[in-house]
Amino acid sequence: MSTHAPSSQADRFAPWREKHYNATVESIREVRPWLRIFRLRPDFGRLRFIPGQYTVLGLGNWEPCVAGAIPPPLAQTERLVQRAYSFSCCILDADGKLAAAGDEELVEFYIVLASGTAEHPAGLTPRLFQLRAGDRLFVGPRAKGTYTLSPLRPGDDVVFASTGTGEAPHNAMLAKLLSQAHPSRILSVVGARECADLAYESVHRELERRFSNYQYVALTTREPRNMDATRADFVGKQYVQQFFAAGDWEKRWGPIDPSNTHVFACGNPSMIGIPHVDSDGHRLYPEPTGLVEVLESRGFQADAPRQTGNIHFEKFW
Numbered sequence: 397m398s399t400h401a402p403s404s405q406a407d408r409f410a411p412w413r414e415k416h417y418n419a420t421v422e423s424i425r426e427v428r429p430w431l432r433i434f435r436l437r438p439d440f441g442r443l444r445f446i447p448g449q450y451t452v453l454g455l456g457n458w459e460p461c462v463a464g465a466i467p468p469p470l471a472q473t474e475r476l477v478q479r480a481y482s483f484s485c486c487i488l489d490a491d492g493k494l495a496a497a498g499d500e501e502l503v504e505f506y507i508v509l510a511s512g513t514a515e516h517p518a519g520l521t522p523r524l525f526q527l528r529a530g531d532r533l534f535v536g537p538r539a540k541g542t543y544t545l546s547p548l549r550p551g552d553d554v555v556f557a558s559t560g561t562g563e564a565p566h567n568a569m570l571a572k573l574l575s576q577a578h579p580s581r582i583l584s585v586v587g588a589r590e591c592a593d594l595a596y597e598s599v600h601r602e603l604e605r606r607f608s609n610y611q612y613v614a615l616t617t618r619e620p621r622n623m624d625a626t627r628a629d630f631v632g633k634q635y636v637q638q639f640f641a642a643g644d645w646e647k648r649w650g651p652i653d654p655s656n657t658h659v660f661a662c663g664n665p666s667m668i669g670i671p672h673v674d675s676d677g678h679r680l681y682p683e684p685t686g687l688v689e690v691l692e693s694r695g696f697q698a699d700a701p702r703q704t705g706n707i708h709f710e711k712f713w
């Protein structure tokens with residue numbers, strides 16, 4: 397096991413690691429230096445989950461941070477830094493078969509290195525990005541969350557909309573739907589800064605070839621064609637909600653009926669755009685326009701306390 401810390405320091409914290417850490421890093425795929433897929437093996441056996449759920453990952457505040465990170469303040473007392481992470485899924489396993497999302501030996505997480513600021517240095521990801529295969533960490537033993545496929549009825553069309561690592565829960569949900577031979581249309585719309593950030597693109601393209609009811613749309617915002625207005629192929633920033641607002645959705649999919657379509661949105665809260673409901677019941681949508689405002693103008697209804705709609709969301713911060 398690598399510790400990446402001076403041996404005296406490593407020894408000092410060994411009892412803490414022994415006490416708190418309950419999983420081992422099986423493998424790490426570096427997609428970009430700041431974007432990784434972690435596969436973890438819990439000591440306690442299978443960590444079962446319902447696709448769409450999350451758990452917490454944790455590392456001690458004594459662990460070192462990856463080079464270049466804004467250093468967190470020096471800790472006075474030892475504690476675990478914990479954050480929520482949605483279970484992701486490889487979707488197709490090493491044999492090319494659909495993965496048993498939620499019931500596998502290893503759990504997969506798709507994580508971006510948060511930049512943080514001098515006032516609020518990122519607490520966990522600079523430490524997670526220091527880990528290597530064989531290292532130890534804490535994995536919450538119970539899956540949590542209600543962002544699942546449970547509102548779906550057989551035959552409903554399904555749309556997954558995400559930014560960045562927000563596609564993680566959708567990958568597990570998609571594996572589940574495809575393995576149940578979901579009979580209706582499934583669309584994944586994934587937004588990222590650059591094409592190279594689309595860690596799961598090749599598996600989605602393979603799924604499109606295998607399943608005639610599945611489509612994958614990748615949108616970028618920081619490729620030259622998004623940024624350089626002098627280019628012949630200039631398209632501007634392709635925001636996820638714009639895809640739905642501009643009619644590209646129907647062009648791609650054909651007619652859409654809100655009465656049998658469920659939309660799952662995950663990632664950057666400003667893409668989702670959850671409205672504030674004031675004391676008179678008016679819905680106040682945030683600026684800039686998010687997906688909820690676009691879809692509610694088209695007959696969809698976002699989930700609200702005690703009222704399940706057909707737009708379901710998980711915001712990452």
Ligand SMILES: Cc1cc2nc3c(=O)[nH]c(=O)nc-3n(C[C@H](O)[C@H](O)[C@H](O)COP(=O)(O)OP(=O)(O)OC[C@H]3O[C@@H](n4cnc5c(N)ncnc54)[C@H](O)[C@@H]3O)c2cc1C
Pocket residue numbers: 450479480481482483505506507508510511512516517518519520521522560561562564565710711712713
């Ligand atoms: C239910 C749930 C599931 C989550 N699942 C994932 C996941 O699968 N993958 C993942 O990378 N993160 C996920 N997150 C976010 C995660 O919990 C942490 O907030 C994130 O990893 C940053 O942690 P940090 O301690 O390094 O920085 P923090 O100090 O906690 O955050 C610093 C800032 O980074 C930004 N930020 C946080 N997360 C992201 C993100 N994913 N993409 C872009 N900017 C971000 C926000 O502006 C935030 O204020 C999830 C959050 C929730 C609530």
Ligand SMILES: NC(=O)c1ccc[n+]([C@@H]2O[C@H](COP(=O)([O-])OP(=O)(O)OC[C@H]3O[C@@H](n4cnc5c(N)ncnc54)[C@H](OP(=O)(O)O)[C@@H]3O)[C@@H](O)[C@H]2O)c1
Pocket residue numbers: 430508509510511512559560561587588589590616617618633635636637664666667668684
């Ligand atoms: N070099 C590095 O170290 C490096 C590189 C990349 C990311 N990061 C860090 O990684 C973290 C997360 O980055 P990320 O790219 O995964 O997540 P992100 O910042 O949430 O961006 C993901 C995608 O969402 C888009 N987006 C932003 N606001 C939106 C809105 N209102 N509506 C719809 N889409 C919107 C982004 O477009 P925009 O292009 O308009 O933002 C981008 O295409 C950040 O802390 C970032 O600083 C670091």
